[in-house]
Amino acid sequence: MKAIFKLTSIIFLVLCSISCFSQRIDVRGKVVVFDSIPVVNANVIIKSTKETVKTNHLGVFKCECNEKDKLIVLAKGFNKYTIKVKKKNNELIGKLKLAKIPKAAEIAINKGHILKVDSFKELAKKYSDQKDYSKYTSFMDIIRNEFPSLQISSGEIIIRGKSSFYGSSAANIEIDGVMTDYSTLSNLSPSNIAKIEIVKGSDAAIYGVRGGNGVVKVTTKK
Incomplete structure (x- = not known):
């Protein structure tokens, strides 16, 4: 009986490993700010493995992760952003927002995250005048x-x-x-x-x- 139990446990573990392996998927995504400006050289951390990939000059990244994984996007001058991975959607978009710290836009530019500098500065100035009223009900x-x-x-x-x-x-x-x-x-x-x-x-x-x-x-x- 013990032998049968051990064999059953081994088979179960093998099947679980195969199942976990089969759930790994390739994903492609893009990280932007103000909906259109690519964020370059941002760190995209895969939560399940802690592996980090970086966005290219178009803000695009590619990685392999679990089908229900989470990707943490980090870039200097921006708030942390979390992307939820879904099996049916392997084209992911990360929409970053400027951090509420002094000279956040300058920090992002100086760290090399922005190549479209003029457009970025113009939109950063525009959005700096906007106030967050979402905490109110009406x-x-x-x-x-x-x-x-x-x-x-x-x-x-x-x-x-x-x-x-x-x-x-x-x-x-x-x-x-x-x-x-x-x-x-x-x-x-x-x-x-x-x-x-x-x-x-x-x-x-x-x-x-x-x-x-x-x-x-x-x-x-x-």
Whole structure:
């Protein structure tokens, strides 16, 4: 009986080893920042084996790993990024974000991670003006916490100190260059908002009569 048990155990272990081996797959991926700019010479660490491969001048990498493995992407100036490997998807994309540290963009360039320097600098400047509003549940929640000087009343946003000859004190609302109403604004997902500006006084003169009560100017993420 002991001999049979040992033999059964050996067969089981062999089958497990064969099964594990058969689950190894070849994957190809690309690491980018701002959705399009390749991140060069980034470290891609295979979690199961701790093996490291690097991205080439196009941000592309190739490796072999388990079908449900994880790849850890590291590059100076960027946040760590984890890619989940799936058997049916061996074309992987790692979308890095600049780390929230001083001169993160300069660090990334100096470490040789960026070859398209001009495009990268332009986008880094653009995105540095964007604020993360995803922690809020609604636009109204954003206004209450980020702009306490504003009032929300009966579906209108009121900039204090403003009044109108037409009987309404409601500020006008602009989303991505288009004038709209509060209902459209309230339906925006906070995570999709890049920037909110309160335009008032002489700065609102470019809107003519419509700017008399100020303008809430919203820019969404493109």
